[in-house]
Amino acid sequence: MPEARLPFDQLVSLLTSIFRKHGTSDAVAAVLAHNCASAQRDGSDSHGVFRIPGYLSTLASGWVDGHARPEVEDRAPGFVAVDAGNGFAQPALEAGRELLLDKARHNGIALMAIRNSHHFAALWPDVEPFASEGLVALAMVNSMACVVPAGGRKPLFGTNPISFAAPRAGHEPLVFDLATSAIAHGDVQIAAKEGKKLPEGYGVDADGNPTCDPEKVLNGGALLPFGGYKGSALSMMVELMAAALTGGNFSFEFDWSGHPGAKTPWTGELLIVIDPACGAGSDFAERTETLVQAMSDAGQQRQPGDRRYRQRAEAQRLGVALKEDDLTYLRGLVD
Ligand code: NDP
Ligand code: PYC
Structure with missing residues (x-):
């Protein structure tokens, strides 16, 4: 997947506009945008812009108060x-x-x-x-x-x-x-999206039997x-x-x-x-x-944190890494 690079501040600003437009106050938008952009910048892939559709569907459902x-x-x-x-x-x-x-x-x-x-x-x-x-x-x-x-x-x-x-x-x-x-739920979703198997010992299917299939974990199964x-x-x-x-x-x-x-x-x-x-x-x-x-x-x-700090330093030099498709999707949310 081709990669795009966006300066951190521009990503924060784009995400702020998205949250605002999709049901949060300005104050909430600013906090969530900074948090999500920071995760993307540091390569916390399961909790960066990958989470935007989930935030937006949740806001649209009325489950959470974006103006709280x-x-x-x-x-x-x-x-x-x-x-x-x-x-x-x-x-x-x-x-x-x-x-x-x-x-x-x-x-x-x-x-x-x-x-x-x-x-x-x-x-x-x-x-x-x-x-x-x-x-x-x-x-x-x-x-x-x-x-x-x-x-x-x-x-x-x-x-x-x-x-x-x-x-x-x-x-x-x-x-x-x-x-x-054994693995974050977000990473199971990513594995399912990419058609990858989970390592053994991470999940069970709907009958409680061990499985390496992320779809089975997500559809009625569970994690260990x-x-x-x-x-x-x-x-x-x-x-x-x-x-x-x-x-x-x-x-x-x-x-x-x-x-x-x-x-x-x-x-x-x-x-x-x-x-x-x-x-x-x-x-x-x-x-x-x-x-x-x-x-x-x-x-x-x-050490824990080393990988994130390395990715942060790289993002500071080159901009935050994003998949081209994801950037197009994000921009489409505010057009
Ligand atoms: P990882 O297993 O990827 O990483 C766990 C920790 O171990 C990190 O601090 C990581 O550092 C460090 N680490 C990874 N590999 C090594 C290694 N070889 N040697 C030394 N340290 C290492 O994280 P998880 O998959 O468990 O969690 C991913 C994210 O999901 C977290 O940010 C978590 O907060 C989030 N999450 C959020 C939930 C929520 O309810 N909001 C629920 C569950 C998870 P580094 O960061 O540098 O890679
Ligand atoms: O990745 O496990 C996860 C998770 C749950 C809620 C937010 N992230």
Whole structure:
């Protein structure tokens, strides 16, 4: 597929116009456009412009409120709650961000519990900016029932990603962002679109039998957690932290069948932000670097986040990479 290149700012501006035209407020459009363009820029392929049709069909279905105004609640010295108002999680995070930062700096730790929210994106953009400001951040979000718990037969958990970011001396923050399923649902959709098989041990068909066929996973089948009962336990934790603790829905609790076209999970998100200066000392970022060097000396040459930062640097030089067809599609949405 021929590749196009677009400067990051132009992609943000194009996506902002698309969101605005298809049912969001200016404020929501700006946040979602920046998030989606950042994922595309960094090569987070399952959560870049690939997600635009899903955003738009969801907005058209009335399942999500593109004009929602998040309500920030100061619950306790270390606890910020945000009711996203059936809107997207990222504008909710933006709305509570300053209060969360104040509390984390003041107390050494603070959390943000977002509920009544839709998260359809990569999770790393929610944590990386905190680490860029010298803080440690951990985020988790639950999604829609499409993962069978270990030993079970019925989809119950979401693909439930966890993302962590820590400042690293002399480098971009050290960040990982991973689904607790063997593969993200978005990557199963991409495999199906490209006619590719899944590796063994990733999914089951509608009868609960192992399958490598992404179509069978998507049509009545399900995914498995990564690492058997260990990934399953992490996914369980995400359900509790992102839904039970925040007041959001578990992945199995919402019913979107009355909104054909709805794709965005209606759940919750939890963020925990820590000021490492309150810990062993002010050299946390140097300690991160020491650990990274030790991992490298031990033979781990590629750290989580390295690929994204490489693609980001390339996009800064050449523009963000997009398939020609995708760019034509995007431009057609605002003509
Ligand atoms: P990957 O398996 O592609 O990557 C997981 C992490 O491991 C990344 O931080 C990645 O770094 C790192 N990594 C990958 N390969 C290596 C390696 N060989 N050595 C060291 N580190 C490595 O991600 P997933 O498929 O699990 O998730 C993809 C995206 O889907 C995530 O952004 C996630 O947030 C999103 N998602 C969103 C959901 C939602 O509900 N909103 C639900 C589920 C997933 P790098 O980034 O540099 O490649
Ligand atoms: O890729 O698993 C996924 C996903 C679920 C919700 C948004 N992305």
